[in-house]
Amino acid sequence: MSNPSLDLGSLLPIDPDWFLNPDPVRLAHDLIGQFLISDKDGQQTGGRIVETEAYKAPEDKACHAHLNRYTKRTSVMFEAGGRTYVYLCYGIHHLLNIVTGPQGAAHAILIRAIEPIWGLERQSERRSGRPRREWTNGPGKLTKALGITKADNNRPINQKSSSIHLFRSPQSNPKVQSAPRIGIDYAEECIHWPWRFLDADSRFVSAPAP
DNA sequence: ATAATGATTCGCT
């Protein structure tokens, strides 16, 4: 890695208490510019988070745990913040969420896009040699590039044994935009809530702000 | 037991 500030060994993990904050909208904003790493088979792939969305039960109709609906699938969202929520979407795509908030609050942050930084060759392989810009500019794309599957569901973040790690960016000052969330047309009044966050200067987002 | 439905992506027109 030519940029020494991006040396994985020197990065600091996000503090465990950060995940317990009760406001997932705030956390989704603050996650822009931080680093996501997947560690599979001793191989690290990851990058800089450039797009997120907040989901917040009970009031959010777009949240799987709307009205605190508790099922086998949603149960992980009720855990204390700091775990993963990975689920299969449209029968094809695995989507990665970060569970946040205190135990009992079903909050999560969907990771929608990253800028690839680490393990570029492996990411390219997993994305079938497409252009780099298309490796991770969407929630289903980035899980494929990082090898994230349902095996990574309901697992702690930043533990020694973890496959998913989140690090603080040493000097992160991104210009963060907010926008309505994508793909939730069924969610009635929640459709317009500006709970999607993007790095305005990144070319690796899934779609520009409207 | 059956049926409906996605927090999407890709290829084709």
Next chain:
DNA sequence: GCGAATCATTATG
């Protein structure tokens, strides 16, 4: 821009 792909989850009977 449109439609297919593809299946775990969920609700309902």
